[in-house]
Every structure is written in structure tokens, then in C-alpha cells.
Amino acid sequence: MLxxxxxxxSNTIRLMIYRVDNGAIHPVLNNKFAAGLAGYITAKGKMSKEGIRKAVEVLTELRTVTEQITLDGVFPFGTAALRNITNTQEVLDAIRAESGFAVRVLSGEEEAEFDYYGALQSTPLDGGLLVDVGGGSTExxxxxxxxxxxxxxxxxxSLTLYNRFVDGILPSRGEVRKIEAEAAAQIEAARLRIRSGAAKQIVxxxxxxxxxxxLRNSLEGKSGNSAYETSFYGDFLSQMEMGPExxxxxxxxxxxxxIHTITPGVAVLHTVAKTFGCRTVVTSPYGVREGYLYYLLKERGILHGKQP
Structure with missing residues (x-):
């Protein structure tokens, strides 16, 4: 089954196709468009007509792709780019009218849950803090x-912080400081609910x-590693400030x-690691997309994935 x-x-629109085999899912196609929808949000929190056209254009193209393959189901969903705007329904109606896709908008809590559910299927998890720095939100x-x-x-x-604080392609030292300050302020509320030091590892x-x-593996001349020290984040930001070439x-x-969003994204990861005292990080190949698919297929009795 496919x-x-x-x-x-907020940053990309991506079509993933998975083969379901022996109780597991296996990615077979990855089609990604750098749509940058967060850049089309007005000061009043509305997605502009240009942004709606961009979303419709990409999804109409993806509809053409899905029609060329015999699929047992297609499940479109939106995250921060669609839930944090004031005209969500207008965007959903335009997408459905032009592409035929009925898009489900995940709440922030659902996105966090599916992130964890996806990671649970692919990565040995005992205890820690799962972190997903997306284009428009962090779970x-x-x-x-x-x-x-x-x-x-x-x-x-990563994209909303870039749009808010960075004037050029790469952030200056002062802009990195502003990004970290904003991240620290937002993370403080979560810190009050999670005891500092309780989570030693970031997933x-x-x-x-x-x-x-x-990037870390490339700089270290390694491949295949999924775990490393969180001190890399601080080293990355320091090098960006001193000499980014x-x-x-x-x-x-x-x-x-x-190229423009990785520094804001790493700044968020660095702030999370410092705030919660996390020393190591392991990167999971699966996240919200896989968690959402596992959830839906389990709901239909097709798979029996591990419970979140």
C-alpha cells in the first residue's frame, strides 16, 4: 500500500509518499517546495492574496503528482503557517476549490503530539525533551x-524569527542576540512547567x-552519526559571529x-539546551509527518504503531 x-x-510545502509494509512505513518519494508562506503574512496576521496564490499553485502541482501514482490515500495538513493567521478558512477554501485537497490544520498541541509519535516509531526514546524547530513554531x-x-x-x-529580526541573508551578531532573547522569553513559560535538568537529552x-x-557531520568529517553534544550549537553561533565564510x-x-533560516533555528536549539541543561542531542529521522500518518493508519486499523 502507498x-x-x-x-x-511556514517554510516549505512537502509531499512525502510512504510504502506500508510489515507494520512499518518506508519513505519512497520526497517532493519539496520552498514556498516561504510565513513571508506572506501581513502585519495584521492575514495571509495575503499572493500567499494564497502561492499555496494554491504548489498544491495544484502536487495534485498532478498524486494523480500519476496509485495511492491508497493522501493526507494533507497544515501547521503554524495556517493556524496562526486570521483568514485560515479563506485559505482552506481556496486550496480545496483549486486543488481538491481538504487540508486539516493541526493545533500546536496536536503537532507536538504527532512529533513525538513519529519519533517514537524510529528512535529509542527513554527520557528527554523532544524539540521541533519549524518555520513558524517550535514544539x-x-x-x-x-x-x-x-x-x-x-x-x-526559524523563518518567522528571520523575517522579524534579520535584514540581510545572514544575521549579524546583534541580530543573533535579539533572536536568542526572543527565544529565551518564549521558552521561559515552558521552563516553569518542566524542571530544569530533568531532561538531559534533546531529541x-x-x-x-x-x-x-x-552540517555538524560535514564539519567533523563524519557520516551516519545521529547523536552529538549540544555544545555544537554554541560553537556554530560563535563561528557565525566571528567569521561565517x-x-x-x-x-x-x-x-x-x-542558508537564511538555519542560524535562527540553531539559536532556538541553543537556547533550549541552555535553558533545560541538555548536554546531548539525538536527531530522529521521523517527526510530525510520520507521526500523523501512523496515527491515521492506526485509527483505521491498518497499523499498530507504538503509543505516544
Whole structure:
């Protein structure tokens, strides 16, 4: 069986197709568009007509792709780019009218839950803090003994922080400081609910996490590693401030579409690690898309995934 998942995010819109085999899902196609929908949000919190046209254009193209493949189901969903705007229904109606996709908008709590559910299927989880720095929001899930205890969604993301604080392509030292200050202020509320030091390890999911892992492994001359020390985040930011040429060249080789957002994303990860006293990070290949698919297929009795 083949299933498609369409993830409408603040930075990218992505179609993933998975094969379901022996109680597990396996990715077979990854089609990504750097739509940058967060850049089309007006000062009043509304997605502009240009942004709606961009979303409709990409999803109409993805409809053409899905029609060329025999799929047992296609599940489109939206995250911060659609839930944090004032004209969500207008955007959903336009998407459905033009592309035929009925998009489900996940709440922040649902996004955090599906992040954890996805990571649970692919990564040995005992205890720690799951972190997903997306384009428009950051999800945190504190878990212990393989049980999620608390999940929160924060209104900060790599793209929204870039749009708010950065004037050029790369942030200046002062702009990085402003990003970290904003991240610290947003994370403070979560810190009050999660005891500092209770989570020694970060489980990182999402595009920022994968790009950071690729960059770290590239700089260290390693491959295949999914775990490293959180001190890398501080080293990254220091090098960006002192002389970004080497890092910029590496980023353009491994994740060119993130050249402008990876520094704000790493700044959030660095702030999370400092705030909660996390020393190590492990990067999970699965996150919200896989968690959402597992949830839906389990709900239909097709899979029997591990419980979140």
C-alpha cells in the first residue's frame, strides 16, 4: 500500500509518499517546495492574496503528482503557517476549490503530539525533551519512561524569527542576540512547567534538526552519526559571529534552501539546551509527518504503531 502526506509549513510545502509494509512505513518519494508562506503574512496576521496564490499553485502541482501514482490515500495538513493567521478558512477554501485537497490544520498541541509519535516509531526514546524547530513554531515535548508528560507549542520558528529580526541573508551578531532573547522569553513559560535538568537529552526532529546534523557531520568529517553534544550549537553561533565564510560554504553545499533560516533555528536549539541543561542531542529521522500518518493508519486499523 502507498500513502501520501502533504505537510504545509511556514517554510516549505512537502509531499512525502510512504510504502506500508510489515507494520512499518518506508519513505519512497520526497517532493519539496520552498514556498516561504510565513513571508506572506501581513502585519495584521492575514495571509495575503499572493500567499494564497502561492499555496494554491504548489498544491495544484502536487495534485498532478498524486494523480500519476496509485495511492491508497493522501493526507494533507497544515501547521503554524495556517493556524496562526486570521483568514485560515479563506485559505482552506481556496486550496480545496483549486486543488481538491481538504487540508486539516493541526493545533500546536496536536503537532507536538504527532512529533513525538513519529519519533517514537524510529528512535529509542527513554527520557528527554523532544524539540521541533519549524518555520513558524517550535514544539517541545517533555517525556520520561517513554511517556509524554507535557507538550507545548511556542510561536517562534526559524523563518518567522528571520523575517522579524534579520535584514540581510545572514544575521549579524546583534541580530543573533535579539533572536536568542526572543527565544529565551518564549521558552521561559515552558521552563516553569518542566524542571530544569530533568531532561538531559534533546531529541531533535524536523528540517532544522536534520540540517544541523548534516552540517555538524560535514564539519567533523563524519557520516551516519545521529547523536552529538549540544555544545555544537554554541560553537556554530560563535563561528557565525566571528567569521561565517566557512560555515556559509558548508551550508550552501548541504542545505542551500536553509542558508537564511538555519542560524535562527540553531539559536532556538541553543537556547533550549541552555535553558533545560541538555548536554546531548539525538536527531530522529521521523517527526510530525510520520507521526500523523501512523496515527491515521492506526485509527483505521491498518497499523499498530507504538503509543505516544
Amino acid at each position: 500513502y501520501g502526506v502533504i505537510d504545509i509549513g 517541545l515535548v517533555y517525556f520520561t519512561k517513554r511517556k509524554a508528560v507535557l507538550g507545548v507549542s511556542l510561536p517562534i520558528g 531533535a526532529v524536523g528540517g532544522t534538526a536534520r540540517a544541523a546534523l548534516k 566557512k560555515l556559509t560554504g558548508r551550508i550552501l553545499k548541504i542545505a542551500p534552501e536553509r
